[in-house]
Amino acid sequence: MAIPTFVDRVTLHASGGNGGHGCASVHREKFKPLGGPDGGNGGHGGSVILKVDGGLTTLVDFHRQSHRRAENGQPGKGGHANGANGDDIVLAVPDGTVVTDADTGEQLADLTGDGTEVVIAAGGRGGLGNAALASSARKAPGFALLGEEGESRTVTLELKVVADVGLVGFPSAGKSSLVAAISRARPKIADYPFTTLVPNLGVVVAGDTTYTVADVPGLIEGASEGRGLGHDFLRHIERCAAIVQVLDCATFEPGRDPVTDLDVIEAELAAHGGLEDRPRLVALNKVDVPDGHELAEIAKPELEARGLQVFEISTKSGVGLQALSFAMAAIVRERRATLPPPVPPRIVIRPEPVAGADEFTVGRENELWRVRGVKPERWVRQTDFGNPEAVGYLADRLNRIGIEDKLLELGARAGDGVAIGGADAVVFDFAPQIDIGAEILSRRGEDQRFAEERPAAVRRRAKDRAYHAARADDAYEAGAAHDGEDVEGGDRSDDE
Known part of the structure; x- marks a missing residue:
């Protein structure tokens, strides 16, 4: 494909x-x-x-x-x-x-x-x-x-193509030819319907005004309901400042004339919606053909009676193209004058908002209490639940922003299920004021390893105590023996 x-x-x-x-x-x-x-x-x-x-x-x-x-x-x-x-x-x-x-x-x-x-x-x-x-x-x-x-x-x-003027009309009305005649664009042009399969853009210079013109693949009756190609490309004229109705004055199809074509196209634009406020210009094309010139002369008064600005043009001979291009330029200038001046680029620093009391919500859902909030849900995603210390750290963080107090205020009891998050929530058993902290044998949020003696130091001190106790025992025994010798010596002197 x-x-x-x-x-x-x-x-x-x-x-x-x-x-x-x-x-x-x-x-x-x-x-x-x-x-x-x-x-x-x-x-x-x-x-x-x-x-x-x-x-x-x-x-x-x-x-x-x-x-x-x-x-x-x-x-x-x-x-x-x-x-x-x-x-x-x-x-x-x-x-x-x-x-x-x-x-x-x-x-x-x-x-x-x-x-x-x-x-x-x-x-x-x-x-x-x-x-x-x-x-x-x-x-x-x-x-x-x-x-x-x-x-x-x-x-x-x-x-959605960004163009100043959009050209709409029936297939083979001459929209692509008009773009080629007033700009340097060279779209595909042929004598069969739906030659244009994609929007074509052309840049037009009229006096000191430069603007862009886009033609849309041909509209037919029912285009807003999906008939033809126009339905798929009507979005490309939503940004245009003006719409130019290109009407074929030399068609050989029975039952068609410029006024009828205009009514059909306007009905399709109204069905698409959002284009009612765009100013309209009407271009009666192919006036170089004798029958086309006569038909344009007949249709022009009726169209002007509707308040439309009408131009008789020929993309082949160039008749009326200059007047049409300057009329389009006038509408574009008027539209641009109403736009606010462009804002120069600048660096915008957006600090993180300070979280307040509404940084989490707690609600009852059947047998569960559900906690929602950006911070609690992010903290849960960051926690390694295979590490008891990490789980204790999570409990400290949740308690610090007041989730435990809020649950108690709403009537939660120990053992109730608490889910943090949405469909992929993590469920805990509510255990208020329990030391489930990050360190065994310590309170939550504290670390006792630096306050405890290392095993090697404990063993060394035990050996030192044993050594000094043994020395003390030896000294005691030596002193007792010395005292015994003195007593025996005294007895001998007494015997003598």
């Missing part, structure tokens, strides 16, 4: 890179059995970014490759070595690309202007190593935080 060269609607599956895990390491050096924690942090995962490239006119690259994933962050290492951040993926899109969440239908961004960018799939945060988790109370954490998974999202990219 051939891949088209012009694609204006695609579905993109984007995944940010996962964050690297933090490292739990202790500095080891001779004669320093407790050198302190030195585990580094994991690197952040890369993000998937869309950026406008003014040189692109199609989304065909995403038609060929619709799955994109950024690089994962590297894990931390010992010796305070942090993991490398994953590289971002910057995807170039044409000017005028609309980004919509495919699952919810929410519009995420309308990318207009060269260099405009948006992050559609953020990378996961890297986990902290035990060196970063150390504190005055927890001097040597035996755990590290896990890296977070990157965001995954399916988006729909829809291209």
Whole structure:
């Protein structure tokens, strides 16, 4: 199957890179059995970014490759070595690309202007190593935080051509010929309907005004309901400042005339919606044909009676093209004068918001208490539940922001199930005010290893005590023997 060269609607599956895990390491050096924690942090995962490239006119690259994933962050290492951040993926899109969440239908961004960018799939945060988790109370954490998974999202990219003037009309009305006559664009032109299969853009210079003109594949009756090609491309005139109705005055089809064609096209534009406020110009084309000139003379008064500005033109002979191009330029100038001045690019620093009392919510769901919130759910994802010390650290963090107090306030009892998160929640048994902390034989949040004597020191002191006790016993026995000798000597003197 051939891949088209012009694609204006695609579905993109984007995944940010996962964050690297933090490292739990202790500095080891001779004669320093407790050198302190030195585990580094994991690197952040890369993000998937869309950026406008003014040189692109199609989304065909995403038609060929619709799955994109950024690089994962590297894990931390010992010796305070942090993991490398994953590289971002910057995807170039044409000017005028609309980004919509495919699952919810929410519009995420309308990318207009060269260099405009948006992050559609953020990378996961890297986990902290035990060196970063150390504190005055927890001097040597035996755990590290896990890296977070990157965001995954399916988006729909829809291209809406950014043009100042849009040309609409029936097939073979001469729209492509008009673009070729007033600009340097060279679209495909032939004498059969639906020659134009993709929108064509042309740059027109009228006096000191330069603007762009786009022609849309021919509209027929029922285009808004899917007939023909116009339905698929009507979106490309949504950004236009003006609409030019190109009417064929030399058609051989029975039952057609400029006024009837205009009514049909206006009905299709109204069915599409969103174009009622655009100013209209009418171009009666092919007046170089004798019958066409007569038909234009008949239709022009009726169209002007509707308040429309009408131009008799011929893309072959050039009649009326200059007047039409300057009329389009006047509308474009008027539209541009109403737009706000462009804002110069600047660096915007957005600090993280300070969390308040609404940083989590607690609710009752059947037999469970469910806790939702950005912080609690992120902390759960970062916890290694195979490490009791890490679980105790999680309990300390949850208690610090008041979750335990909130549960008690709402009537939770010991042993109740508490779920933190949504569909992939982690369920705990509620155990308030219990020492489930990060260190065995210590309170939560404290580390007693530096307060305890090392086994080698205990053994050495025991040996010292035994040695000194033995010395004391030997001295006592020696003293007792000496005292006995003195007594016996005294007895002998008495016998003598």
